[in-house]
Amino acid sequence: MKKHITEADLTQLVSVTNPQYSPDGKRLAYVQTEVNKELDAYDAQIMVYDFEKQKSVQWTFEKGRNQHPRWSPDGSNLVFTSNRDETEQVYLLNINGGEATKLTNIPHGVSQPIWSPDGTQLLCSVRLTKDESATDKQKQKLKDDQPVEIDTISYKVDGQGLKRGAYTQLVLINRETGEVRQLTNHERDHHSYTFSPCGKKIAFCANMMKLSGARVSDVYIMTLATGEIKRVTTQSGAFSSLSYSPDGQQLAFLGHQQEFKNATIQKAWLYNVNDNNLQCLTEMFDVHLSDVVISDSLIGGELPHPIWTKDSKGFYTVGTDNGSTGIYYISTEGLVYPIRIEKEHLNGFCLHPDETGFVAAIALPVWPSELYHISFDGIIKRLTNANQAFVEGHMISEPEEIQFETKDGLTIHGWLIKPTQYEKEKTYPLILQIHGGPHVMYGHTYFHEFQVLTAQGHAVIYVNPRGSHGYGQDFVNRVRGDYGGADYEDIMGAVNYVLQQYDFIDQSRIGVTGGSYGGFMTNWIVSHSNKFKAAVTQRSISNWISFYGVSDIGYFFTKWQVGADLFDDFEYLWDRSPLKYVDQVETPLLILHGERDDRCPIEQGEQLFTALKKRGKEVKLIRFPNASHNLSRNGHPKQRTKRLQYMTDWFKTYL
CATH class of the missing domain: 2.120.10.30 (TolB, C-terminal domain)
Structure with a gap:
């Protein structure tokens, strides 16, 4: 069986x-x-x-x-x-x-x-x-307490x-x-x-x-x-x-x-x-x-x-x-x-x-x-x-392709996976997954995290909003300078499309999660919408101003992607930072972050946690010692397993 x-x-x-x-x-x-x-x-x-x-x-x-x-x-x-x-x-x-x-x-x-x-x-x-x-x-041995000289x-x-x-x-x-x-x-x-x-x-x-x-x-x-x-x-x-x-x-x-x-x-x-x-x-x-x-x-x-x-x-x-x-x-x-x-x-x-x-x-x-x-x-x-x-020993749910048109004429492509033991006449919670990058692509591949969620009775939706690769140069470039703008509309439009097309989804039980850029978008969504009843943000960005100086790519990524340099347009970066809008967050939020993440350093998660906790919001921060930005993909197996357990427990609790 x-x-x-x-x-x-x-x-x-x-x-x-x-x-x-x-x-x-x-x-x-x-x-x-x-x-x-x-x-x-x-x-x-x-x-x-x-x-x-x-x-x-x-x-x-x-x-x-x-x-x-x-x-x-x-x-x-x-x-x-x-x-x-x-x-x-x-x-x-x-x-x-x-x-x-x-x-x-x-x-x-x-x-x-x-x-x-x-x-x-x-x-x-x-x-x-x-x-x-x-x-x-012999290799030069460096002691942990030895000063590190930096000139680049x-x-x-x-x-x-x-x-x-x-x-x-x-x-x-x-x-x-x-x-x-x-x-x-x-x-x-x-x-x-x-x-x-x-x-x-x-x-x-x-x-x-x-x-x-x-x-x-x-x-x-x-x-x-x-x-x-x-x-x-x-x-x-x-x-x-x-x-x-x-x-x-x-x-x-x-x-x-x-x-x-x-x-x-x-x-x-x-x-x-x-x-x-x-x-x-x-x-x-x-x-x-x-x-x-x-x-x-x-x-x-x-x-x-x-x-x-x-x-x-x-x-x-x-x-x-x-x-x-x-x-x-x-x-x-x-x-x-x-x-x-x-x-x-x-x-x-x-x-x-x-x-x-x-x-x-x-x-x-x-x-x-x-x-x-x-x-x-x-x-x-x-x-x-x-x-x-x-494969032969497990129930694996097959994704179903979806696509819809945006207000400005783009086609958004993605997938919906029904719960593993889907039964007609029953309703199920939905979890929205958002990829990082943003210039990568969800595709026709096996994704273990999605299968874990569907096995636990959730439907999973994942799409490639503007900014994703795989749909041409114009499409991948459209996110630059507009983080939290039309990309947000693409993602929310995907959820609305699925709710309209599939009557087995319980519209009162919708969750959202994502990592890196997907973590930024998760933070942006819960600070701009109360549609979701639970959220898990991973290796995320909450503050573009501090990101500029602490990320290994911040010194160029902020200008190239968000559209402003720290010293050119401080206010624009703050306006595009989810941290600015913490007072509007009502969704219970779980923050997962690796302590050795140099791409989206843990201070991004810490700032968000502190701001939300100070305001009495429902929030929890989980720190993964020695874990880098790629924890979910090639981190230590025990930490990867624990990360999935924290996520599924959060959705079980609030969905």
């Missing part, structure tokens, strides 16, 4: 991600991540699917995170990273078996190795301060904490000797790196602007023999995901020129190595080329760089559209067409070496992530069954 889904069931979910074909196409390496209940952590293991035997075999067994598998060019070895010895290091496995060999012993830890074309070297990244070197035998505006990152002057540098590791060669030493982060097919050059992304706080990411090419660096983009955009064509003549990457700041749709670009020509291939294509679907069932996903065809005439990449993610082909002449775009969350893929098909990691609304082989003639086969036991 199938069971109801509970908060604790999130520990049963398995993440299947990062598929990588072997060069001969006979094997497929991937990462399988599960909860380690004993350690209150996650174990990620390297799995290998054998196409001849049609089954998967586990290749790593050490506890911790074994991830980022990459086959050697000749297919004889597989490298991966592992934190089994405290710091993350590179390990090598021979396909004929045996124990993994530790290739690096860098005290700072090593990330994301990629092979040189000849298989003799590995290009990796290491976090170092200006006083450290990748060849150091970007001095902390959510989930990482204080940077302490450390930046991501690139290093080469000799496959045979383990010798380390540090390639970069600028006080800047270097990322999205790749080898040229000849192996004589690498390309990478970095922000080399001297202006403190400049938000750019340029593409650079380095000649390995001399260390000479050449910039190929314009110091005005944000680029990443680099990939050389097989003939070495072209470099493809994704990004934009920040025409709409961080609300700009990501496009495909092409740099011609020979004539030094840079062009945007998808200028007229109104689809965001990345995966921005928000979910709480995936751990450790990794988006592939553009994947070229052998003839160097085009490449494949992921795109986000209308609640779905899929694969698009883009030719070097700028022709774009979808290879696969279904009602699903395709969160990673790899192309078969003979280019007859691909393997994709796909999550469905009623089935968490698995690997699927999809041939170009349309035949699809599921390769893994990591979540089969969970």
